[in-house]
Amino acid sequence: MDVNVEENLAALHKQLNGKTRLIAVSKTKPVKLLMQAYQAGQRDFGENKVQEMVDKYDQMPKDVRWHLIGHLQTNKVKYIAPFVHMIHSVDSEKVLRTIQKEAAKNDRAIPCLLQVHIAEEETKYGLSDEEIRNIASEKIIAAMPNVRIVGLMGMATFTEDQEQIKKEFRHLKSLFDEIKKMGLTGMEMKELSMGMSSDYQIAMQEGSTMVRVGSSIFGERVYPA
Ligand SMILES: *Cc1c(COP(=O)(O)O)cnc(C)c1O
Numbered sequence: 001m002d003v004n005v006e007e008n009l010a011a012l013h014k015q016l017n018g019k020t021r022l023i024a025v026s027k028t029k030p031v032k033l034l035m036q037a038y039q040a041g042q043r044d045f046g047e048n049k050v051q052e053m054v055d056k057y058d059q060m061p062k063d064v065r066w067h068l069i070g071h072l073q074t075n076k077v078k079y080i081a082p083f084v085h086m087i088h089s090v091d092s093e094k095v096l097r098t099i100q101k102e103a104a105k106n107d108r109a110i111p112c113l114l115q116v117h118i119a120e121e122e123t124k125y126g127l128s129d130e131e132i133r134n135i136a137s138e139k140i141i142a143a144m145p146n147v148r149i150v151g152l153m154g155m156a157t158f159t160e161d162q163e164q165i166k167k168e169f170r171h172l173k174s175l176f177d178e179i180k181k182m183g184l185t186g187m188e189m190k191e192l193s194m195g196m197s198s199d200y201q202i203a204m205q206e207g208s209t210m211v212r213v214g215s216s217i218f219g220e221r222v223y224p225a
Contacts, residue, residue, distance in 0.1 A: 003218060003219035005033055005036040005217060006036060006039075008217045008218075009037060009041075009042060009217060010040075012213060012217065015204075016204070016211075017204055020195075020204050020210065020211055021211075022042070022044065022213060023045070023046040023067050023069070023193075023211065024042050024046065024214070024217050024218075025045075025046040025048075025217075025218075026045050026056070027048045027052065027070075027221070028052075028221045028222070028223065029221070031060065033218050034056065034060060037217065038060065038064065044067060044085070045060075045064055045065070045066060046067040046069045046212050047068060047069065048068070048069050048070025048071075048089075049070060050068070050076040050080055051079075053066055053068060053080060053084075054079050054080065057083055065085035065086075066080070067085055067087075068080060068084055068088060069089055069153075072087060072089055072090070072091075073095075074098040077095070077099055077101075077102045078105075081099070081102035081103055081108075081110065085111070086111045086112070086113065086150075086191075087110060087111070087113070088113045088115065088153040088193050089115045089125065091114075091125045091126055091127055092127070093134075093140065096135070096140075096144065096147060097144070099112060099144075099147050100143075100144040100145075103146035104145075109145070111150045112147055112148065112150065113153040114127060114136075114149060114153070115152075115153045116128075116129070116132055116153070117154075118154040118155070118156060118171055118172050119154075119155055119158075119168060120157045120159075120164075121157060124155055126154065126155075129175055132175060136149075136184060137184070138184055138185060141185070141186040141187050142185075145186075148188065149186075150188050150190055150191050151176065151188075151209070152172060152175065152189075152192055153192075153193035155196070156194070156199055158198075162202060165199050165202050166202050166205075169194055169202060169206035169207075170206050172194055176189060176192050176207075190209070191210055192207060192209045193208070193209070195210075195213075196211070196213060197213050197214060197216040
């Protein structure tokens with residue numbers, strides 16, 4: 001099936017409000033398609049698997065900013081620590097500690113978002129509000145000088161019910177504002193990563209600063225059986 005990446009990106013950019021950054025989610029898609037997006041000016045790419053991100057990092061130009069958006073196993077942090085631009089999917093204190101260790105080895109600080117569980121589905125990863133409030137403490141953050149927590153990420157329930165989606169995004173935004181107000185040293189609440197192909201318009205209305213859009217750019221994904 002033919003997909004016009006450049007046209008799709010242009011259509012999306014028309015709808016972005018200037019405050020929201022577009023992360024092109026390229027998981028399962030070939031480098032050839034990513035290069036079409038790159039040539040159209042796209043620099044932020046999102047992948048959900050470490051190995052795939054590393055392979056594409058090797059093949060793509062070096063000014064691409066790589067965003068990890070899928071669940072991250074602690075034993076895989078080391079492969080992306082040298083180059084990853086942002087990890088959106090921090091879902092445990094344990095993975096945060098591993099990121100600290102590997103970022104220190106690479107003599108850098110890695111920007112991270114805490115993933116909040118906002119959907120009704122049980123299957124989606126993420127921390128509860130309480131767990132987020134626990135991690136957002138001077139004591140934990142001070143012990144991680146090579147981790148920069150810069151915001152929150154969330155995925156809404158997969159549903160046609162727009163009100164439900166709006167409610168979940170609004171909840172995430174209010175948690176974001178709550179943490180931001182705490183004004184913790186070493187924790188900069190500036191990015192709110194919410195919105196995908198099916199719900200980015202609602203997410204933008206609710207205050208998203210980054211949308212992670214895949215199929216509306218690269219076409220539907222076909223997973224191997
Ligand atoms: C796949 C994925 C997206 C993009 O999904 P689309 O529906 O293709 O836009 C966004 N966020 C996460 C975490 C994903 O895994």
